Amino acid sequence: MRLREVVAVLEGHPPSVLPEGTEAICEAGLTAILGMPPGLLSGRRALLEHAACRQAVLERLMAFGTVLPVLTGNCLTPAEAAAALAANSPRLRQELRRLAGRVQFQVLVQWHAALVPKRTDPDETAEDLRLRFTHRIADALARVAERHVNLPLREDMLANQALLLLQTRTDDLDRSLEQIDALWTEGLRIRRIGPSPPVSFASLNFRRVSSAAIRRARHRFDLEGPVDPIRLRALRRDLLLRASEAERAEILAAAAVLDLLTRCAASGGDLHLVRIWSEGQAVPSDLEDAA
Known part of the structure; x- marks a missing residue:
């Protein structure tokens, strides 16, 4: 039987309309969404397109309830996927309960280093300013997030965090980003990505x-x-x-x-x-x- 990539697991019956190119396997009151295996693809561009399509599928599935994302490359036959759902149903249900109503956002904050000398006073170096902003940003995001993960930073970044928070706190996140922007409106560039399933916190x-x-x-x-x-x-x-x-x-x-x-x-x-x-x-x- 053909191998398929497991993209996500949801609770309950399959969605009435599935994202294009996917199929659903239902077992033990759980549904696995299966897609094309990445092993059939070749070339960096094809793999990047595959990753973007996977992310789009995950975000579309959020309309049907809590989504447990699966790491890329987990390939099973439909029969193996059904058996895995049944065998792991207690663990999967526990994780679905833990993440119910929660979503992930990614927040990136860049600063314009060339403007820093104009901002600093004689007693504050550029590094002092970086540290002060970094702490203020971290504090503002911590007030709304249940959990956070620090992602790799480029030289021009003050923050790059994945945040797990209740979906009902999205407005609170927006207010925190406004407070961060007010630190230095002309010198900071803030990007918010999401909401998405908790790929950085609980991928199967x-x-x-x-x-x-x-x-x-x-x-x-x-x-x-x-x-x-x-x-x-x-x-x-x-x-x-x-x-x-x-x-x-x-x-x-x-x-x-x-x-x-x-x-x-x-x-x-x-x-x-x-x-x-x-x-x-x-x-x-x-x-x-x-x-």
């Missing part, structure tokens, strides 16, 4: 669980045969109580694999575990197949 990553990872997880919990979820929870609690800080991540990863098995015992296909990625956080690789 579907990772295939290798047979070796399953064996390691069973060995860690000393479990063979069918996995009983109640017993698994008790074993996880006991192991965590005795574990060192270094062992906790391994125990939790093994428990996640076995928890997946409790919901996929009869599926007969490959297992895919959902991980949540955010900006500045490495993509977990502990469940990848060995090369």
Whole structure:
């Protein structure tokens, strides 16, 4: 069966009208939106166009409720996507509840460095001014955002932040940007991008669980045969109580694999575990197949 790129996950039934070039797979009360795999594309321009189309699809889907974006390159068959929705439904629903009513904005603030000497007084250097503005901008944005991520800065930038905030606080964000502009109207250039789904804060990553990872997880919990979820929870609690800080991540990863098995015992296909990625956080690789 053909591979498709998983673009997003939504709760409930598929939208009545899907964005062009996409299809929907519904399972366990969740919907995965699938599109063309980027692997079929070649050349930088084609990949950039693909990224722009993906972003447009994500923004169109916002009209139908909370959208969980998926990292580029997560390609599954429709059958694998349906199985992954069912297997990971508790985690996906938890994330949908956590992000309900929230959107992402990106705010960029540039300054005209050539005008700085005209602005500074004898006791304030250009670097002093940069630091003062940077702190004021950060404080203004922090007042409206639940979370923020600092994105890479160019030399002419004072701020480049991704913000996660309640959709009802969009007007508050606009007022904060007006306050920032008032710091130096003639010298600052402010750009606001959004709203969009929370791509910098909660992008999904579907990772295939290798047979070796399953064996390691069973060995860690000393479990063979069918996995009983109640017993698994008790074993996880006991192991965590005795574990060192270094062992906790391994125990939790093994428990996640076995928890997946409790919901996929009869599926007969490959297992895919959902991980949540955010900006500045490495993509977990502990469940990848060995090369």
